[in-house]
Each structure stands twice: as C-alpha cells, then as structure tokens.
Amino acid sequence: MLIFERGAPGRVNAPQMPRPPAPPGDIPPALLRRAPPALPEVSELQVVRHYTRLSQRNFAIDTHFYPLGSCTMKYNPRAAHVAALLPGFANRHPLAPESTGQGLLACLFELQEMLKDVTGMRAVSLTPMAGAQGEFAGVAMIRAYHVARNDLERDEILIPKAAHGTNPATAAMCGYRVREIDVRADGDIDLAALDAAIGPKTAGLMLTNPSTLGVFDRHIEDIAQRVHAAGGLLYYDGANLNAILGQVKPGDMGFDVVHLNLHKTFATPHGGGGPGAGPVGVGERLLPFLPVPMVGESGGRYYWITEKTRPQSIGRLSAFAGNVGVLLRAYVYARLVGREGMARIAQYAALNANYLLGRLSRLGFEPAYPGRRAAHEFLLTLKGLKEDTGVTALDVAKRLLDKGYHAPTIYFPLMVPECLLIEPTETESRDEIDGFVAAMAEVLAEAKTTPELLKSAPHTLPVCRVDEVRAARELDLAWRAHPTKA
Amino acid sequence: MPFIPHTAAETAAMLEAIGARSVDELFDEIPARLRSGPLAGVPEALTEHEIGRLMRERAAADGEFLTFVGAGAYEHHIPAAVWEIAGRGEFYTAYTPYQAEASQGTLQLLYEFQTMIAGLVGLDCANASLYDGASALAEAVLMAVRLHGRSRRVLIPETVHPLYRKVVQTIVSAQSITIDLVPMNAAGTTDAGGLARGLEGAAGLVIPQPNFLGCLEDVHAMTASARRAGALAIGLVNPVACALLAPPGEWGPGCDIAVGEGQPLGAPLSSGGPYFGFMACRREHVRQMPGRIVGRTVDVAGQEAYTLTLQAREQHIRRSRATSNICTNQGLLVTAATVHMALLGPEGLRRVAAASHANTAALRARLEAIPGVRAAFPDTPFFHEVVLRLPVPVPEVLRALEAQGILGGCALGEFYPALTDSLLVCATETKTETDIAHYAHHLERIVSKRRLDPPCAYKDDNPRSP
Numbered sequence: 042m043l044i045f046e047r048g049a050p051g052r053v054n055a056p057q058m059p060r061p062p063a064p065p066g067d068i069p070p071a072l073l074r075r076a077p078p079a080l081p082e083v084s085e086l087q088v089v090r091h092y093t094r095l096s097q098r099n100f101a102i103d104t105h106f107y108p109l110g111s112c113t114m115k116y117n118p119r120a121a122h123v124a125a126l127l128p129g130f131a132n133r134h135p136l137a138p139e140s141t142g143q144g145l146l147a148c149l150f151e152l153q154e155m156l157k158d159v160t161g162m163r164a165v166s167l168t169p170m171a172g173a174q175g176e177f178a179g180v181a182m183i184r185a186y187h188v189a190r191n192d193l194e195r196d197e198i199l200i201p202k203a204a205h206g207t208n209p210a211t212a213a214m215c216g217y218r219v220r221e222i223d224v225r226a227d228g229d230i231d232l233a234a235l236d237a238a239i240g241p242k243t244a245g246l247m248l249t250n251p252s253t254l255g256v257f258d259r260h261i262e263d264i265a266q267r268v269h270a271a272g273g274l275l276y277y278d279g280a281n282l283n284a285i286l287g288q289v290k291p292g293d294m295g296f297d298v299v300h301l302n303l304h305k306t307f308a309t310p311h312g313g314g315g316p317g318a319g320p321v322g323v324g325e326r327l328l329p330f331l332p333v334p335m336v337g338e339s340g341g342r343y344y345w346i347t348e349k350t351r352p353q354s355i356g357r358l359s360a361f362a363g364n365v366g367v368l369l370r371a372y373v374y375a376r377l378v379g380r381e382g383m384a385r386i387a388q389y390a391a392l393n394a395n396y397l398l399g400r401l402s403r404l405g406f407e408p409a410y411p412g413r414r415a416a417h418e419f420l421l422t423l424k425g426l427k428e429d430t431g432v433t434a435l436d437v438a439k440r441l442l443d444k445g446y447h448a449p450t451i452y453f454p455l456m457v458p459e460c461l462l463i464e465p466t467e468t469e470s471r472d473e474i475d476g477f478v479a480a481m482a483e484v485l486a487e488a489k490t491t492p493e494l495l496k497s498a499p500h501t502l503p504v505c506r507v508d509e510v511r512a513a514r515e516l517d518l519a520w521r522a523h524p525t526k527a
Numbered sequence: 528m529p530f531i532p533h534t535a536a537e538t539a540a541m542l543e544a545i546g547a548r549s550v551d552e553l554f555d556e557i558p559a560r561l562r563s564g565p566l567a568g569v570p571e572a573l574t575e576h577e578i579g580r581l582m583r584e585r586a587a588a589d590g591e592f593l594t595f596v597g598a599g600a601y602e603h604h605i606p607a608a609v610w611e612i613a614g615r616g617e618f619y620t621a622y623t624p625y626q627a628e629a630s631q632g633t634l635q636l637l638y639e640f641q642t643m644i645a646g647l648v649g650l651d652c653a654n655a656s657l658y659d660g661a662s663a664l665a666e667a668v669l670m671a672v673r674l675h676g677r678s679r680r681v682l683i684p685e686t687v688h689p690l691y692r693k694v695v696q697t698i699v700s701a702q703s704i705t706i707d708l709v710p711m712n713a714a715g716t717t718d719a720g721g722l723a724r725g726l727e728g729a730a731g732l733v734i735p736q737p738n739f740l741g742c743l744e745d746v747h748a749m750t751a752s753a754r755r756a757g758a759l760a761i762g763l764v765n766p767v768a769c770a771l772l773a774p775p776g777e778w779g780p781g782c783d784i785a786v787g788e789g790q791p792l793g794a795p796l797s798s799g800g801p802y803f804g805f806m807a808c809r810r811e812h813v814r815q816m817p818g819r820i821v822g823r824t825v826d827v828a829g830q831e832a833y834t835l836t837l838q839a840r841e842q843h844i845r846r847s848r849a850t851s852n853i854c855t856n857q858g859l860l861v862t863a864a865t866v867h868m869a870l871l872g873p874e875g876l877r878r879v880a881a882a883s884h885a886n887t888a889a890l891r892a893r894l895e896a897i898p899g900v901r902a903a904f905p906d907t908p909f910f911h912e913v914v915l916r917l918p919v920p921v922p923e924v925l926r927a928l929e930a931q932g933i934l935g936g937c938a939l940g941e942f943y944p945a946l947t948d949s950l951l952v953c954a955t956e957t958k959t960e961t962d963i964a965h966y967a968h969h970l971e972r973i974v975s976k977r978r979l980d981p982p983c984a985y986k987d988d989n990p991r992s993p
C-alpha cells in the first residue's frame with residue numbers, strides 16, 4: 042500500500058509545522074498555487090510505521106552479506122554518522138564565514154592530506170559528489186591541460202572494454218570520442234591493441250587497476266609509458282582502491298589523475314543510491330586545473346581556495362563544497378582505521394576474496410581468469426552451467442536472495458558471459474564467507490537437479506521475480522500523476 | 528583490528544586454504560618496485576572515544592549562529608522522525624536497488640518520492656534524484672539541448688543563482704553548448720526585452736522562481752515566450768515555495784522540465800551537502816531524462832512490485848551514448864525528503880512556505896525602518912528573501928553581526944557589482960519575532976555607530992563562502 046492511500050483529507054501533524062501564518066496578501070494571485078499539491082495527509086505514527094515497514098523490505102549491509110562486486114559493501118561505522126550530525130557541523134550554513142568553520146575545515150584539510158598520501162598524488166580536491174563526478178572532473182582536467190598547451194587535435198579517450206559504464210559516459214560528457222581497447226584472455230590489457238589505438242589523437246587512457254575483472258594489470262608501467270610517450274595522460278578510476286590501499290599507489294603506477302569513491306573505500310553509507318563523494322587527486326601536470334573549492338592552510342588557519350586564486354581551475358561542480366557530510370564521515374573512518382589499519386584493509390579484502398575464490402572454484406564454479414590472483418574481488422562465469430542446465434547468472438542471483446545473501450554483481454563487465462563479480466570486503470568474517478559458500482553449493486546442486494527452482498526464484502522475498510519488461514513498456518512512474526495541459 | 532573481524536587463527540587457516548604463506552603473497556602480481564612503504568601521511572589510529580571527542584571539540588568550535596542567510600540553502604525545522612527513519616540501517620546501508628526483489632522498500636519509497644515531486648511541480652514524472660540543485664540545472668540544460676535537436680544555445684537569466692551559473696558552465700562547456708545571459712532589470716527580475724531578443728533560435732530558457740534575489744519572476748509570460756520561440760522551458764524552483772506558488776507545470780502553457788535544490792525538504796545545512804537535486808518533466812520527454820527512474824509493475828505472481836526502469840538511458844547500458852554519466856545519486860537524502868514531505872503534507876508544506884514569506888516580510892519591515900537601510904526592489908513581490916541596500920560597507924556589517932552570534936545575510940557585491948552595497952536576507956519559519964527584533968536591534972546599532980564614527984579606509988579582509 043502506498044503512503045498516499047493511507048491518508049485522509051484534513052489530517053495534519055500540527056506539532057511538526059508552524060502555526061497558521063497570515064495569508065501572503067502581497068503576492069499577486071496569478072503567481073499563487075491554485076490547488077494544494079497531492080501530498081499524503083497522514084499522521085506521524087502512520088508515517089513512521091509505513092516507512093519502517095518499507096525498510097524491512099530491503100537487504101542492506103546491516104542485515105545481509107552483500108558481496109556486490111565493484112561496490113565495496115563494507116560495514117559503515119556508526120561513529121562516523123554520529124559525528125557528521127553534530128549540531129556544529131549539521132547546522133552550519135555553506136556561506137557562513139571561514140571564521141565560523143575552522144573545525145570543519147581542519148577535518149577537510151586533513152582528509153585532503155591523507156588522500157594525497159594513499160593515492161600518491163600532489164593535491165586533492167574533495168568537491169566531486171560521486172565517482173562519476175570525480176571522473177568528470179578528471180577528464181575535464183585532462184582536456185584543460187591539452188587546451189592550455191594548445192594541443193587541440195586530441196579528441197579521443199581510450200577505455201578498456203571491461204571499464205565501468207561511467208568511464209565512457211564521462212568521456213562523452215567531456216566532448217571526447219571513446220575508443221575501446223580489448224582485454225586479453227588473461228585479463229590484462231592487450232598491448233598490441235593499445236599500440237594500434239594510441240596516437241596523436243589520444244587525450245588519455247582511463248583505467249581501473251585492479252580492473253573490474255578483479256585482476257591487477259601486470260603491465261601497468263608499460264601502459265603508462267606508452268600513453269605518456271604518445272602525449273596522453275593516465276586516468277585512474279579509484280572505485281577499486283580498496284584492493285590496493287597502502288600496497289601500491291596510483292601515483293607510483295604512473296597515473297596523472299585519480300578519483301576515489303569514499304562511499305566504497307572509506308566506508309561511507311550507500312544510502313540506497315547515495316550520497317557519495319568522489320574526490321580527485323592529481324600529479325604535477327594537472328595541479329592548476331583542480332576543481333574548486335579546496336581547503337588551504339596557512340599558519341594554523343584554514344581557508345577556502347577558490348577560482349580567485351585558481352584562474353585555470355575547471356571550475357565548480359556543485360553550488361557549494363560538495364557532499365561535506367560524506368567527507369566528514371570518511372574523515373572519521375580514516376582516523377579510526379589509522380596508518381596500519383589502512384594497509385590492512387587491502388590485505389584482508391584480498392585475503393577474503395582469494396579465500397572465497399578458492400572455495401568456490403573447488404565447488405566447481407568456473408573463474409573467468411583462472412590462475413590469476415583475485416584482487417579484492419573476482420569474476421566467475423556461469424557459461425558452462427548455462428549450457429548444461431539452462432540456468433543463468435540472473436537465476437543464480439535470484440536464488441541466492443532466497444538463501445539470505447545479497448546477489449553479487451551480474452552481467453558486468455558485459456564482455457564476460459554470464460558473469461558474477463564477487464566482492465566480500467574485509468569486514469566480513471570467515472564464518473560469514475563460509476555460509477555464503479554453503480549457499481552457493483546448494484544453488485549449484487539445485488541448478489543441476491531442479492533448475493525450475495532457480496528459474497522462478499526468488500520464492501521467499503516480499504515479491505516474486507519482478508516483471509521489468511512490463512515496467513518499461515507500460516510506464517507507471519507516479520501514482521495518479523498530476524495531469525498536465527498538453 | 529579496526530573493522531576487521533579475523534582472529535590470527537582464522538587468518539592462518541584461510542591462508543592455508545589459499546595455499547599462500549603470507550597475506551603479502553596475495554599481492555605478488557604487483558611489480559615489487561611499485562609496492563609502497565608505510566603511509567606516512569595517515570596518522571595512527573584513534574579510538575572511537577578519541578575521535579568522538581575531537582569531532583565534538585571541532586563542531587563546538589564552529590559554534591551555533593542565528594542564521595539569516597539563505598542564498599540557496601535554507602534552515603527549516605526537520606521533524607525528529609525524518610532522520611530516525613532515514614538513519615535506519617536498512618535504508619542507510621543498502622546499495623542502489625539493482626536487485627528489485629531485495630530492495631522493494633527503497634524502490635517503493637522512490638516511487639512515492641517521484642509522485643510527491645511530480646505533484647509538487649505539477650509535471651508528469653520525476654527521477655529519483657541528481658547530485659544537487661546546481662548540477663541538476665546543468666543536466667536540465669543538456670536535456671533541453673538533446674530534446675531540441677537543432678540548437679545548442681540556452682538562455683540563463685542573470686537572476687539565477689550565480690554559483691549555479693558557474694556549475695552549469697563547468698559541466699556543459701565541453702559539449703560546445705553556449706550559455707547566454709539574460710540581463711536583469713531595475714526591479715530585480717528578468718528583462719523582458721533582453722529575453723525576447725535572446726530567445727530566437729534558442730534550445731531552452733531557464734526560469735527561476737523565486738529568483739536568486741528572492742524576487743518573483745513573471746513566469747507565465749516567460750514560459751509563454753519560450754514556447755512561442757520553440758525553446759524548452761526549464762523551471763528552476765524551490766520545492767517549499769511550490770507549495771504556495773504556482774508550480775512550473777502551471778506556468779503559462781506549462782514548463783517542459785523542472786529542477787531544483789531539494790535541501791529545504793529535510794536536509795541539514797551541513798556546510799553545503801549532502802543535499803539532492805530533483806528533476807521532473809512532461810511524459811513525452813522522459814526518455815531524455817538523466818538519472819534513476821523507478822516504475823511500478825507486477826511480479827510473476829501478479830502482485831504489485833517496483834523496479835528501476837528505462838535503464839537503456841543510463842551509463843551501465845548505453846555507455847558513451849547515455850543521457851548522463853550519473854550513477855550513484857543522493858538516495859539517503861531522498862529518503863529523508865520523502866518522510867519529510869509525508870509528515871508535513873500539503874498543509875504543512877504550505878504553512879512552512881507562507882510562514883517563511885511572512886517572517887521575511889516582517890524582517891524587511893523592521894530593517895527598512897533603520898535610517899539608511901532600504902529595499903533594493905521595493906515594489907517586486909518576493910518569496911522568502913529580500914535584497915537590502917545598506918548605508919555602510921556590507922562586509923563590515925556582517926563581521927559586526929557575527930560578533931553578536933548573527934549571520935546577517937549574503938553579501939551580493941561579489942556576484943553583482945551593482946549591488947555592492949546590498950545584502951540578501953532570509954527569515955524562514957524558524958525565526959521568531961524575538962530573533963527578528965534581535966537582528967534589527969544590532970543592525971541599527973552597527974549602522975548608526977558606523978555613521979558617527981567612519982574609519983578612514985575600508986578593506987575587505989574577510990573572504991567568505993566556499
């Protein structure tokens with residue numbers, strides 16, 4: 042039942058709203074609204090009960106193991122949430138003067154410094170509001186760099202086939218044509234294909250390493266050298282930084298620019314689809330182009346760095362300073378984890394991933410890149426299983442939900458047929474992982490004996506398999522949508 | 528170990544199962560010379576108590592002020608239930624609802640949110656959020672250019688938030704789109720002559736209501752002009768104002784797209800974010816809308832169910848030909864906004880809007896009574912912000928007010944050279960008569976003292992704003 046269907050005309054929550062104000066007699070009637078908006082008219086208890094019940098129809102990290110590859114669904118510490126909502130932070134207006142924000146700015150400055158270190162970059166801007174906006178900032182800086190050098194022929198960005206969809210979409214938003222590069226059977230980039238594509242039109246290469254195939258590209262220095270030799274720059278999609286935190290730095294691999302997903306690596310919540318934060322870090326060449334604002338420090342005072350002192354900046358990406366509350370959460374997380382803890386994250390993410398890969402392989406699941414180490418995640422292909430039983434990756438995913446496990450990422454990367462991308466993260470215990478292995482074993486057995494059980498899964502959730510085709514064909518996007526005059 | 532549950536015995540057993548001697552061996556595909564040493568730039572770990580204390584000290588140092596600043600972020604009462612619900616782990620720690628059957632809670636909530644936003648702005652459908660109001664405006668500009676198909680020029684009035692204009696410039700400039708500024712008239716609204724001249728051959732027109740200066744634009748005429756010129760009309764609105772003012776869908780012949788900043792619907796000010804951008808449009812435009820969209824459908828047993836839909840617009844399917852690169856958006860803020868709107872309902876939201884208007888009118892009357900202080904646009908109707916001209920330098924006034932615990936408004940000189948002597952002030956429903964009297968008392972004191980006792984030179988040494 043929808044919240045709208047629970048309402049009754051005239052029901053109000055008086056304590057939550059102001060007392061009835063004087064009518065706005067000075068506003069011309071033509072500019073006033075004629076009929077009230079169709080919002081629900083429900084009591085506070087009805088609201089609380091409705092949304093509490095809805096929440097119970099979700100899987101979340103707090104309720105389920107959530108091995109969603111490329112998404113780093115690790116525990117989100119509550120101390121970070123509590124700190125970000127302290128009144129001094131939560132009630133501060135974005136245009137309040139710097140003098141009233143020294144505590145906040147200290148946190149942001151220190152976060153910039155920590156991110157510089159873990160990425161091996163010269164400077165960091167925290168302002169992008171998610172990974173994709175970080176990518177936008179990065180590619181826009183690459184563009185600004187070439188333009189500043191009057192090197193105007195470069196109109197292509199190279200992107201491996203396995204890349205996340207935001208990479209090509211970002212390149213296009215920055216006005217570039219995308220050239221896709223093949224990946225070899227062992228998961229590394231095809232250097233011959235790279236050589237064939239690279240040239241005077243190359244503005245840069247966008248790369249995730251470890252890639253979204255879950256393996257570390259062993260030729261990264263070679264790749265960097267080739268891109269630089271052709272006059273291009275190297276972009277690091279840091280959505281997978283959890284895999285290498287404290288082990289190897291993108292700057293040392295030769296990257297010129299990186300974005301991080303703090304809502305992955307730095308344990309800020311995903312909130313059912315955000316908010317995120319996608320800081321960008323750059324090396325020497327891109328320093329002048331960083332997006333503003335950033336935080337500077339001088340003599341123990343913190344201040345905003347704006348376009349006034351950064352005339353070559355690509356500019357602003359949000360009205361104010363980005364998702365500050367997310368940055369505060371990431372800051373608290375980083376301080377709780379500390380220097381050694383930071384390096385342990387990648388170690389235990391890798392331990393869990395390799396342990397799980399080993400156990401699933403022994404059960405008979407087929408790794409997409411056998412013989413390779415898993416990074417913090419790994420890819421299985423169910424191509425063989427589908428040929429034998431007709432069961433697809435989608436069916437396996439849905440059946441796992443019945444067993445109380447959130448499904449891994451499916452059908453991404455698109456180039457590997459019937460794939461499952463599995464990322465356990467470092468915050469899961471061995472017992473939890475063993476439980477998942479047992480569930481996968483059951484699903485595999487069922488696929489062979491009772492495939493219909495998988496094809497019609499899930500069976501135990503609030504709804505059975507959802508008809509997505511109908512959703513797209515018979516669009517219903519709003520309850521009794523407000524009619525418009527055509 | 529922080530947030531890592533493994534005991535030494537478990538680690539050893541797992542390594543044995545893998546067949547590795549050490550955790551380090553798991554990184555043996557990384558060229559050894561690239562491996563990094565200790566992270567010198569990251570301090571030693573703190574305990575939860577220690578970081579809690581540090582954060583409390585820093586938050587307390589930032590203080591609490593009586594805020595009369597608006598300029599794109601507004602202090603409203605947020606009912607206690609809003610963040611109690613939004614903070615529930617089942618919402619707080621879920622991912623984007625890709626697995627529909629395991630995400631019906633978030634999906635139904637998003638469908639309700641889309642319905643509420645569509646109703647509020649008077650259009651057919653809304654998406655599940657964009658990053659913030661400014662980036663949502665940039666996406667609307669891109670959408671209008673796609674829909675128009677022939678022109679890559681969009682008009683934005685000078686009365687649109689100056690920081691929004693900067694963001695639009697950053698985001699659309701690489702796609703060879705031209706943004707033409709429509710000048711402002713003496714009434715603080717968009718100049719009709721300038722608009723008429725600019726509209727010919729334009730793909731779209733942005734129409735702010737209220738505009739950045741708090742003034743109400745002649746939205747019916749502007750929308751009609753856009754329609755006549757074949758340009759898409761993009762309404763840029765405050766969602767709270769929509770409960771009181773005519774919504775974009777009812778302006779003249781009706782807007783095509785509406786966008787805005789969702790912060791006034793349950794998001795704390797939080798120094799600028801996280802907030803959320805919202806976007807709504809006419810049904811025939813929905814396939815060019817960026818961002819997540821939730822649809823209602825059925826499951827195989829015929830029960831009502833919800834799912835992400837029209838995904839062929841998005842980056843994970845369409846890649847370089849997607850409507851936008853946006854992926855993660857602002858889900859948690861949307862959760863809060865949905866609960867917020869449900870709690871307030873149509874009457875509550877209208878009261879918040881009307882009370883904010885009434886308080887701002889009262890504030891303006893009190894401040895205008897101070898000798899030398901006058902409204903910059905005295906005859907223009909306003910929503911919940913007004914521009915005041917001051918007889919003494921604005922930065923100096925703001926500093927003196929700050930010393931009294933008052934954030935007195937947004938100085939306009941940086942954005943509008945002609946308004947260097949002006950302050951944009953806002954009094955939402957959170958301000959009482961006493962607050963307003965307190966502000967008026969101090970402003971009067973500061974203004975009269977400064978008139979009697981002028982300094983020899985004035986220097987702005989207090990940079991503000993991010």
Ligand SMILES: Cc1ncc(COP(=O)(O)O)c(C=O)c1O
Pocket residue numbers: 111112171172173174205207208249253278280281302317319853854855
């Ligand atoms: C590899 C990769 N790159 C980029 C992104 C985009 O990040 P965001 O969703 O924060 O925009 C993601 C996650 O969704 C990702 O997994």
